[in-house]
Amino acid sequence: MMPSIPLTNVIVAGVGGQGILTAAEVLARVALEAGLEVKKSEVKGLSQRGGSVVSFVRFGPRVYSPVIEKGTAQLLVAFERAEALRWVHFLKPEDNAVVLNDLTVVPLPATLGLDTYPQDVEETLRQVAGRLLVVNAPAVANRLGNPLVANTVVLGAASTLLPFPEDLWQRVLTDLFRRKYLEVNLQAFAEGRRLAHTSS
Amino acid sequence: MARRLLSGNEALAYGAWAAGLKVAAAYPGTPSTEVLETLARFPEVRAEWSTNEKVAYEVAYGAALGGVRSLVAMKHVGLNVAADPFFSSAYAGVNAGFVVIVADDPGMHSSQNEQDSRRHAKAARVPVLEPSDPAEAYLFVQRAFEISERFDLPVMVRMTTRVSHGKGVVEPGKRREVPPREYRKDMQKYVMVPANARVRHRILEEEKLPALRRFSDTLDLHRLEPGDPEKLAFVTSGVAYHYVREVFPDHAVLKLGLSWPLPERLLEEFFGTYPRVMVVEEGDPVIEEELKALGYSVEGKNRLPRYGELDPSVLRARILGSELPHPEPRKAVSRPPALCPGCPYTGVFWSLSLLKKPVMGDIGCYTLGALPPFQAMDTTIDMGASIPMAFGMEKAGRQAVAVIGDSTFFHSGVAGLIDLVYNGGHSTVIILENDTTGMTGHQGHPGTGKTLQNGGRRVDIEQLVRAIGVEHVQVVDPHDLKATKRAISEAIRHEGPSVVIARRPCVLIPEGRELYQEEPVRWIDPEACVGARCHSCLRVGCPAISVDKETGKPYIVDFLCVGCGVCEQTCPYDAIHPVD
Ligand SMILES: Cc1ncc(C[n+]2csc(CCOP(=O)(O)OP(=O)(O)O)c2C)c(N)n1
Numbered sequence: 001m002m003p004s005i006p007l008t009n010v011i012v013a014g015v016g017g018q019g020i021l022t023a024a025e026v027l028a029r030v031a032l033e034a035g036l037e038v039k040k041s042e043v044k045g046l047s048q049r050g051g052s053v054v055s056f057v058r059f060g061p062r063v064y065s066p067v068i069e070k071g072t073a074q075l076l077v078a079f080e081r082a083e084a085l086r087w088v089h090f091l092k093p094e095d096n097a098v099v100l101n102d103l104t105v106v107p108l109p110a111t112l113g114l115d116t117y118p119q120d121v122e123e124t125l126r127q128v129a130g131r132l133l134v135v136n137a138p139a140v141a142n143r144l145g146n147p148l149v150a151n152t153v154v155l156g157a158a159s160t161l162l163p164f165p166e167d168l169w170q171r172v173l174t175d176l177f178r179r180k181y182l183e184v185n186l187q188a189f190a191e192g193r194r195l196a197h198t199s200s
Numbered sequence: 201m202a203r204r205l206l207s208g209n210e211a212l213a214y215g216a217w218a219a220g221l222k223v224a225a226a227y228p229g230t231p232s233t234e235v236l237e238t239l240a241r242f243p244e245v246r247a248e249w250s251t252n253e254k255v256a257y258e259v260a261y262g263a264a265l266g267g268v269r270s271l272v273a274m275k276h277v278g279l280n281v282a283a284d285p286f287f288s289s290a291y292a293g294v295n296a297g298f299v300v301i302v303a304d305d306p307g308m309h310s311s312q313n314e315q316d317s318r319r320h321a322k323a324a325r326v327p328v329l330e331p332s333d334p335a336e337a338y339l340f341v342q343r344a345f346e347i348s349e350r351f352d353l354p355v356m357v358r359m360t361t362r363v364s365h366g367k368g369v370v371e372p373g374k375r376r377e378v379p380p381r382e383y384r385k386d387m388q389k390y391v392m393v394p395a396n397a398r399v400r401h402r403i404l405e406e407e408k409l410p411a412l413r414r415f416s417d418t419l420d421l422h423r424l425e426p427g428d429p430e431k432l433a434f435v436t437s438g439v440a441y442h443y444v445r446e447v448f449p450d451h452a453v454l455k456l457g458l459s460w461p462l463p464e465r466l467l468e469e470f471f472g473t474y475p476r477v478m479v480v481e482e483g484d485p486v487i488e489e490e491l492k493a494l495g496y497s498v499e500g501k502n503r504l505p506r507y508g509e510l511d512p513s514v515l516r517a518r519i520l521g522s523e524l525p526h527p528e529p530r531k532a533v534s535r536p537p538a539l540c541p542g543c544p545y546t547g548v549f550w551s552l553s554l555l556k557k558p559v560m561g562d563i564g565c566y567t568l569g570a571l572p573p574f575q576a577m578d579t580t581i582d583m584g585a586s587i588p589m590a591f592g593m594e595k596a597g598r599q600a601v602a603v604i605g606d607s608t609f610f611h612s613g614v615a616g617l618i619d620l621v622y623n624g625g626h627s628t629v630i631i632l633e634n635d636t637t638g639m640t641g642h643q644g645h646p647g648t649g650k651t652l653q654n655g656g657r658r659v660d661i662e663q664l665v666r667a668i669g670v671e672h673v674q675v676v677d678p679h680d681l682k683a684t685k686r687a688i689s690e691a692i693r694h695e696g697p698s699v700v701i702a703r704r705p706c707v708l709i710p711e712g713r714e715l716y717q718e719e720p721v722r723w724i725d726p727e728a729c730v731g732a733r734c735h736s737c738l739r740v741g742c743p744a745i746s747v748d749k750e751t752g753k754p755y756i757v758d759f760l761c762v763g764c765g766v767c768e769q770t771c772p773y774d775a776i777h778p779v780d
Pocket of ligand 1: 607634
C-alpha cells in the first residue's frame with residue numbers, strides 16, 4: 001500500500017465548459033482507489049454557462065469539511081489565467097504549487113469594457129507559488145488532434161505533484177473514459193507528465 | 201462492499217433504492233436534480249419529471265397511499281409550489297413510506313432566494329432529517345422511510361448545496377424489496393373536509409408529535425461527541441457539523457440527525473455537562489429558536505451570519521476572531537455566466553433591448569438576458585411570474601412584455617396565460633421554445649415528449665396557446681434578427697393578448713448541436729471593421745466575440761464560435777464572414 005498521505009487540499013479552477021469537473025473527478029477517484037478518505041465539492045448550475053467553475057478535492061486519513069479553507073491549499077490547478085488569480089489566497093503560504101494552463105479567456109464584461117482583464121498573472125503567481133508550472137495544454141491537445149483533451153494534459157502535469165503512482169492514474173482514466181476517447185486521453189495525460197518533468 | 205465516490209444526491213438515490221423505493225417524481229431544480237436522474241437508472245423504480253413540484257408531490261404521495269414506498273425531490277423554492285399538499289398530507293398521513301427531499305441553497309449558488317425549508321417542515325409538523333455528507337445521506341434516507349411508516353407521516357430529508365453536490369465515500373448495499381401495503385379506503389383519514397381534518401390535526405398534535413419527540417430521544421442518528429467542559433460546546437446539524445469539527449477539533453459537539461422535533465432528554469444531558477453552548481446551523485436559526493423556546497440560553501446567529509453560506513473561514517472569523525495566514529487576495533475579473541455561443545435566445549434579447557418596453561422576466565437560462573449587453577429584463581421573482589406580472593403592469597397603465605421559457609411555461613405559466621385571456625388582457629408573451637429545460641442541465645418537459653425513463657407524449661405549445669384562446673400567435677426563428685424584432689413589435693401593437701413563440705433548439709442538446717455541425721466558424725475582417733465607433737456585433741452578447749485592446753476592433757475566438765451566424769446580421773459594414 002501507499003505510504004501514509006497527510007490531509008491534502010487541491011483546488012481545480014477554470015471556466016465552465018473546460019472539463020474542470022471531470023479532471024477533479026479523476027483526481028478524487030485516484031485518491032479513493034488509494035484507500036484514502038476523499039471529499040469533493042463543487043458548485044454546479046449557473047456556473048456552467050461560461051462562468052467561473054471551481055472544484056475542491058480533499059483527501060487524507062480523515063476529511064471533515066468538503067470545502068477548503070483560505071490559506072490551506074497545497075495545490076492549485078488553474079485552467080485559465082484569471083481563474084488562477086481568483087483562488088491565490090486559498091493557497092497555503094509556503095509549501096504550495098500552482099499548475100497554470102497557458103490560456104486566456106476574456107469574459108463578456110471585459111469585452112464590453114465594464115471590467116478589465118488582469119495583467120501579469122504569471123508574475124503574481126510566481127510571487128505566491130512555491131512552485132509554478134505553466135503548461136501549454138491547448139497546443140498539446142491540438143497536436144494530438146482533439147482540443148477537448150487539454151484538461152487531461154493539465155491533469156497529467158498536476159499528477160506529478162501528487163503522491164500517487166502513474167499506473168493508478170491510468171487505471172482510473174481507463175475506468176472513466178469511453179473507449180473511443182480513452183487512447184487520446186491516455187496520450188494527453190502522458191504528455192502532461194512529460195511537460196512537467198521537462199520544465200523546471 | 202465496494203467503496204464508491206458518490207454525491208449526496210446520488211447517495212440519496214442509492215439509499216432510497218436500497219430501501220425498496222418504487223415511485224419517484226420531481227421537477228428539476230439545482231441542487232436537487234441528480235436525485236431523480238440517478239434513480240432513473242434503476243429498473244425497479246418508476247421515476248419521472250413532473251410538470252411542477254406540486255404535481256410531483258401529489259404523484260408520489262398518491263403512490264405512497266397506494267401502498268408503495270415513494271419519494272419526491274425538489275429544490276427549496278419548489279416546496280413553496282408544493283406547500284399546499286405538503287401541509288395537508290401531514291394531517292392525512294401516509295400508507296407506505298413517503299419521503300420529501302428538499303435541497304436548500306444557502307449562498308444562492310443558483311437560486312433566487314435562500315429560504316430554509318426546515319421552517320416549512322416545522323410549520324407543517326413534518327419531521328426533518330439532516331444528513332451532513334453522502335455517507336449519511338445514504339443512511340438517513342433509509343431511516344426516513346422507516347420513520348414515515350412508523351409515525352404515518354411524510355418525512356423531510358433536508359439537503360444543502362454542499363451535501364447534495366459534494367462527493368464522498370459511500371458503501372452502497374443491496375436492495376431490500378418491501379412488499380406493497382394494502383390500500384384501504386379510509387375517508388376519515390384521507391378526505392380532508394373540515395370535520396375530518398379537525399380530527400386529523402388533533403391526532404397530529406396530541407398523539408403523533410409527542411410520540412415523535414420521545415422517539416427523537418432514542419434515535420441513533422444523533423451523536424454526542426464529548427469534549428472539554430470548560431470550552432465552548434456546539435449543537436449542530438448537516439454540513440455545519442464538519443465545519444465545526446474542522447475548526448474546533450477537541451470541543452464537545454452534539455450533532456443532531458433529526459433536527460425537528462428535538463431530542464429533549466439528550467439536550468438536557470448535554471446542557472447539564474456543557475454550560476456554554478453555541479448553535480451552528482446552515483440557514484435560519486431554526487434549532488436555536490427551538491432551544492431558546494425550551495429555555496436554554498445559547499449563542500448562535502448573534503455571532504454567526506444570518507445570510508449566506510457557512511464555511512470553516514466564517515466560523516474561525518466569527519467565533520475566534522482570527523484567520524489562517526494566507527496570500528493576499530488578488531483581483532481576477534468578473535466572469536458571470538453568459539448565454540452560450542449559438543444560444544437561440546440572443547435574437548430575442550437583442551430585439552427587446554432595442555424595443556425598450558418593460559420586460560417581466562422569469563427563471564431559466566434566459567434570465568441571463570438581464571445582464572449586459574442586453575439588460576432586457578426588469579423583473580425576475582419566481583417561476584411563472586412573468587405573465588401575470590405583465591398583466592399587472594398593464595393594469596397600472598404600462599405596456600409590458602412577458603418572457604418565459606418552455607419548461608417554465610408548463611411549470612406555472614399556463615395558468616397565467618389563461619388568466620390573461622379570461623380577464624381580457626392585452627399583454628404580449630414571448631415563449632422561448634428551446635426544446636429543453638436548459639438551466640438545470642437539459643431535462644425533458646411536456647413540450648419535448650421525452651420523459652426521464654421511457655415513453656411519453658408531446659404536448660404542443662402552439663396548439664395549447666391557441667386552445668387557450670390567444671388569437672395573435674406567431675412562431676419565429678429567433679436567430680433571424682429582423683423577423684424576431686418585427687414579430688415582437690407586431691405583437692405589442694396587437695389589440696388583445698398575443699404570443700410569440702421563439703422556436704429554435706438549445707445549442708447544447710443534440711438537435712441544436714446538429715444545426716451547426718457543417719457551419720464554418722465566423723471571422724471579422726479587420727479591414728472592413730470600423731471598430732469602437734460601431735461595435736454593433738457586441739450587442740448580441742456572444743462570448744465568442746472579444747475586442748482587440750490595441751485597435752478596439754472585435755474579433756471572433758475560433759474555439760468558442762459555433763458558426764450560428766447571428767453576429768453577421770448585425771454588421772453594417774459586411775465585415776463578418778464564414779471562414780473558408
Ligand atoms: C419553483 C422552482 N422550481 C425549480 C426551479 C429551478 N429552475 C430554475 S430555471 C428552471 C428551468 C427553466 O427551463 P426553461 O423554462 O425551459 O428555460 P431554459 O433554462 O431552457 O432557458 C428550473 C427548473 C426554480 N427556480 N423554481
